Amino acid sequence: MDETLETTAPRELTEEERQQLAELDEALEKFIEGKRWSDAIKTILAKADLVVDPEEKVALLKEAGTLYVERSSNQAEAIKCFEAVLEISPHDLEAIERLKEMYEKRRAWEPLVRLMGREAELLDPADRAIRYVEMAELATQRLRKPEICIEMWELVLGAEPGHPQAIEALAPLYERAREWEKLTGVLETLSEAEPDPEQQKQQLQKLGMIYGDKLENHEGAVNAFERLLSIDPDDRRAQDQLKRRYVALKAWDKLEEFYEHVQKWDELIRMFEREADSEELDVEQRVDLLFRAARLWEEKNARPERAARSYEKILELDGDNLQAA
Structure with missing residues (x-):
């Protein structure tokens, strides 16, 4: 017996209900004897509506x-009957098997996938990943519904985190569904496991752009582009993106470290001066940027007269600044 059946004792039938059942039994006997199968089925269903015991x-x-199925060749109505069984007894194996067979014949792929999920719940948790992969593959091959494919492959990951096939399948599905946060998760995993440097660079490029442009997660973007440059230090796109993200984060020390490698000090100084002109920054931040520009003029370009202009701008912002004076 299916353990999901109600265990509480059903209520007693009323006298009127017993009388109705007796009349239905009498009619059913005649219909079966006369091979009036349509009437017999209707009578059996009327009995099912009347009885209160779940097993009955x-x-x-x-x-x-x-x-x-056997007398009317009416699979559509048979399906309704066995689906009604599962509403009462969700793990009834006979109903599951009968429905699987009919769903496959009718190419009813979505109900079949859902039914396989019920079946998987009966398995030991350690064995579910294999069944979930079967469900996900069926959904991917037969259904045109990305949301269901995503759901199925996520079941695989839930049962077996890091499952390579699930990760590979979810990446394009998440991208089409614009599930950016989830896409970054699978791209992180793919890029860490990718042995081919060129493929890894492409994955990290995409990862960084999604972090930065779709999620406005500049920290995530920085991490992706720094990893890319550790593979190819001369990648211009990654360099440009990394500079943008450092500026967005106001990570001025990191930006200086970056320019230490490329030695384009004029470019960095202009960047500091341009940012210092922004009224969106508070005075303290603008003064800090001007001090940085002044220091670089003196230390990297040996142009003290240009440093003096930066100090003058600092005093315009903060007339009491003794360091600038």
Whole structure:
């Protein structure tokens, strides 16, 4: 017996209900004897509506479903009967098997995938990943519904985190569904496992752009582009993106470290001066940028007269600044 069946004792039938059942039994006997299968099925279903015991109801629904298949060749109505069984007894193996067979014949892929999920719940948790992969593959091959494919592959990952096939399948699905946060998760995993440097660079480029442009997560973007440059220090796109993200984060020390490698001090000084002109920054931040520009003029370009202009701008912002004076 399916353990999901209600365990509480059903209520007693009323005298009127017993009388109705007796009349239905009498009619059913005549219909079967006369091979009036349509009437027999309707009578069995009427009994199923009347009885209150779950086991009796399940047995009657199965009987009606079987007759629909064997005597009426009406799979659509048979399916309704066995689906009604699962509403009462979700893990009824006979109903699951009968429905699987009919769903496959009717190419009803979505209900079949859902049914396989019920079946998977009966397995030991350690064995579910294999069944979930079967479900996900069926959904991917037969259904045109990305949201269901995503759901199925996520079940695989839930049962077996890091499952390579699930990770590979989810990346394009998340991208089409614009699930950017989830896409970054799988791209992180793919890029860490990718042995081919060129492929890894492409993955990190995409990862950094999604972090920066889609999620405005500049920290994530910085991490991706720094990893890319550790593979190819001369990648211009990654360099440009990394500079943008450092500026967005106001990570001025990191920006200086970056320019230490490329030695384009004029470019960095202009960047500091341009940012210092922004009224979106507070005075303290603008003064800090001007001090940085002044220091670089003196230390990297040996242009003290240009440093003096930066100090003058500092005093315009903060007339009491003794360091600038």
